[in-house]
Amino acid sequence: xxxxxxxxxxxxxxxxxxxxxxxxxxxxxxxxxxxxxxxxxxxxxxxxxxxxxxxxxxxxxxxxxxxxxxxxxxxxxxxxxxxxxxxxxxxxxxxxxxxxxxxxxxxxxxxxxxxxxxxxxxxxxxxxxxxxxxxxxxxxxxxxxxxxxxxxxxxxxxxxxxxxxxxxxxxxxxxxxxxxxxxxxxxxxxxxxxxxxxxxxxxxxxxxxxxxxxxxxxxxxxxxxxxxxxxxxxxxxxxxxxxxxxxxxxxxxxxxxxxxxxxxxxxxxxxxxxxxxxxxxxxxxxxxxxxxxxxxxxxxxxxxxxxxxxxxxxxxxxxxxxxxxxxxxxxxxxxxxxxxxxxxxxxxxxxxxxxxxxxxxxxxxxxxxxxxxxxxxxxxxxxxxxxxxxxxxxxxxxxxxxxxxxxxxxxxxxxxxxxxxxxxxxxxxxx
Amino acid sequence: xxxxxxxxxxxxxxxxxxxxxxxxxxxxxxxxxxxxxxxxxxxxxxxxxxxxxxxxxxxxxxxxxxxxxxxxxxxxxxxxxxxxxxxxxxxxxxxxxxxxxxx
Numbered sequence: 001x002x003x004x005x006x007x008x009x010x011x012x013x014x015x016x017x018x019x020x021x022x023x024x025x026x027x028x029x030x031x032x033x034x035x036x037x038x039x040x041x042x043x044x045x046x047x048x049x050x051x052x053x054x055x056x057x058x059x060x061x062x063x064x065x066x067x068x069x070x071x072x073x074x075x076x077x078x079x080x081x082x083x084x085x086x087x088x089x090x091x092x093x094x095x096x097x098x099x100x101x102x103x104x105x106x107x108x109x110x111x112x113x114x115x116x117x118x119x120x121x122x123x124x125x126x127x128x129x130x131x132x133x134x135x136x137x138x139x140x141x142x143x144x145x146x147x148x149x150x151x152x153x154x155x156x157x158x159x160x161x162x163x164x165x166x167x168x169x170x171x172x173x174x175x176x177x178x179x180x181x182x183x184x185x186x187x188x189x190x191x192x193x194x195x196x197x198x199x200x201x202x203x204x205x206x207x208x209x210x211x212x213x214x215x216x217x218x219x220x221x222x223x224x225x226x227x228x229x230x231x232x233x234x235x236x237x238x239x240x241x242x243x244x245x246x247x248x249x250x251x252x253x254x255x256x257x258x259x260x261x262x263x264x265x266x267x268x269x270x271x272x273x274x275x276x277x278x279x280x281x282x283x284x285x286x287x288x289x290x291x292x293x294x295x296x297x298x299x300x301x302x303x304x305x306x307x308x309x310x311x312x313x314x315x316x317x318x319x320x321x322x323x324x325x326x327x328x329x330x331x332x333x334x335x336x337x338x339x340x341x342x343x344x345x346x347x348x349x350x351x352x353x354x355x356x357x358x359x360x361x362x363x364x365x366x367x368x369x370x371x372x373x374x375x376x377x378x379x380x381x382x383x384x385x386x387x388x389x390x391x392x393x394x395x396x397x398x399x400x401x402x403x404x405x406x407x408x409x410x411x412x413x414x415x416x417x418x419x420x421x422x423x424x425x426x427x428x429x430x431x
Numbered sequence: 432x433x434x435x436x437x438x439x440x441x442x443x444x445x446x447x448x449x450x451x452x453x454x455x456x457x458x459x460x461x462x463x464x465x466x467x468x469x470x471x472x473x474x475x476x477x478x479x480x481x482x483x484x485x486x487x488x489x490x491x492x493x494x495x496x497x498x499x500x501x502x503x504x505x506x507x508x509x510x511x512x513x514x515x516x517x518x519x520x521x522x523x524x525x526x527x528x529x530x531x532x533x534x
Binding site for chain 1: 460461462463465466467469470471472473474475476477478479481482483484510511514515516517518519523
């Protein structure tokens with residue numbers, strides 16, 4: 001037994017040294033070249049931070065630089081808990097110390113203002129340039145205020161979108177706190193596609209939870225350009241059970257489509273001008289497209305999103321640029337933090353393998369999304385994705401939403417898992 | 432009895448691997464099973480363990496395989512793992528199961 005193990009060991013060792021001598025180990029040599037490669041990641045959100053971390057996990061000697069303007073990143077997921085008044089900003093704050101100190105990722109706290117794809121370098125706001133072998137961009141979303149007459153980006157100080165977490169989250173929270181009992185909270189929901197499909201409906205749920213406790217005569221109206229939304233049946237079941245008729249959802253084909261916002265009168269014009277909806281607190285979530293830098297670099301399509309090879313998330317426009325997360329066109333995968341996290345692992349593996357001269361892996365991926373209807377009642381949607389016929393597609397028979405009519409204890413367990421999910425995914429990304 | 436025995440074997444294997452865990456990713460070519468297992472880490476890691484989400488690095492590969500199949504085939508109660516498990520073939524489950532001990 002002992003001899004057998006020893007012989008096996010020698011045999012393995014022999015193959016390794018022979019391979020190194022004869023050059024059969026070209027893959028290993030390729031890896032060595034890859035170890036010196038410089039990967040620059042633009043954007044420290046779920047997609048960018050995951051990519052940076054997993055490149056270092058897969059290939060610790062590779063040089064990775066993460067460029068992000070904010071020292072503290074506030075996750076959009078969990079921001080509805082702050083708006084609902086049962087979590088603080090600290091609970092959704094993430095930083096880059098672990099990525100820098102434990103994973104050896106270089107962190108540059110700055111904004112990328114331009115990309116020179118031919119020279120393979122990015123320019124920072126101060127004018128400095130950082131060169132790359134491969135560039136990863138996870139720029140998230142920006143808003144299309146031009147699509148809505150009457151309102152512009154500068155009005156967000158009065159009419160928050162709160163669709164990027166941070167000061168906007170705090171602003172909406174404080175407006176809700178200042179609103180009198182009996183007031184009307186109006187949300188103008190965005191058209192598809194947009195970041196976090198169930199997010200608007202979780203938000204009104206948790207605002208309703210706050211109103212029910214503190215301002216029970218208040219009313220919530222959702223003006224929606226769409227005729228349906230994510231987890232709709234489950235939300236409506238939860239709303240009826242917990243909030244009675246406090247929440248009114250108006251579908252696009254039933255007068256829900258906002259056509260203009262009268263900012264000075266805090267009024268939304270809808271239903272071909274027949275309907276004027278006045279708000280005490282107005283949450284306008286604009287139509288969205290890829291983060292501005294993706295447009296500036298010329299990576300976007302006519303719809304304003306970034307087409308990629310969904311096998312690797314390499315841009316269709318540039319062979320050395322990968323784009324993932326909300327900005328990318330990712331087939332059936334929703335624009336969610338969980339999707340971005342999973343895509344980050346695909347991108348990390350694709351870059352390490354490409355630099356080692358290996359073919360890309362046919363990826364499998366997943367999404368898990370919990371929404372709180374109350375702090376103790378959650379519903380979820382899950383999906384598994386595989387690359388098929390050029391796009392990430394849902395695996396048939398898998399995934400789906402929580403059962404309707406489930407027990408209180410089932411909903412409570414999913415609420416506990418909601419917090420577990422947050423702690424888990426943020427640890428996987430920034431921890 | 433049998434289960435706890437398996438658990439101990441798995442634990443011993445994990446401990447034996449622990450010294451080389453950080454190199455394990457780097458030395459090998461990244462595989463599809465490894466990438467699928469990495470996907471699970473979004474939820475299944477040390478930070479979520481206190482909330483009842485299992486950290487999978489101490490679970491032996493054969494237990495992961497049997498439990499994933501049980502979730503998939505409706506033999507084990509779940510809130511969400513049944514919906515995930517239905518997305519994987521036997522071969523895929525087996526290909527990812529061996530990687531959790533390296534996390």
